[in-house]
Amino acid sequence: MTAACLPAGPAARELPAEEDFDALVSAAIKADNTCSFAKCTVSVVTLGQLCPHCGHRYCLGHHLPEVHGCGERARAHARQRISREGVLYPGSGTKDRFLDPAKRAQLQRKLDKKLDELTGQRRSKRKEKGK
Numbered sequence: 001m002t003a004a005c006l007p008a009g010p011a012a013r014e015l016p017a018e019e020d021f022d023a024l025v026s027a028a029i030k031a032d033n034t035c036s037f038a039k040c041t042v043s044v045v046t047l048g049q050l051c052p053h054c055g056h057r058y059c060l061g062h063h064l065p066e067v068h069g070c071g072e073r074a075r076a077h078a079r080q081r082i083s084r085e086g087v088l089y090p091g092s093g094t095k096d097r098f099l100d101p102a103k104r105a106q107l108q109r110k111l112d113k114k115l116d117e118l119t120g121q122r123r124s125k126r127k128e129k130g131k
């Protein structure tokens with residue numbers, strides 16, 4: 001009587017090929033929507049950052065070039081830009097900000113004062129070291 005319990009018939013059969021394809025597709029989608037950093041599975045659909053150096057998308061924790069292994073490339077890129085433009089801008093995008101001459105003069109004075117202070121400090125430090 002137990003023989004009747006065996007599962008049989010075409011209903012139990014699945015199409016493995018289709019299943020594989022689905023798995024492949026979902027894996028591909030998943031890979032595209034998660035951080036490209038090895039072992040990181042954070043979604044980058046809404047908060048992903050595209051790295052201009054390697055073209056991969058990373059989560060907010062890994063998008064910095066130094067974090068995911070593009071540090072060298074980023075540094076080379078920055079160096080290239082500096083040599084091309086001839087100026088090192090503090091931070092980024094400051095070159096687009098317009099400074100009116102009065103403000104610039106004020107800044108220059110502030111900078112001079114700061115430099116004076118710094119050189120004075122350095123002198124006194126050197127004196128301390130000398131004893």
Ligand SMILES: [Zn+2]
Pocket residue numbers: 051052053054055056065068069070
């Ligand atoms: Zn990168």
Ligand SMILES: [Zn+2]
Pocket residue numbers: 035036037040041042058059060061062
């Ligand atoms: Zn990540």
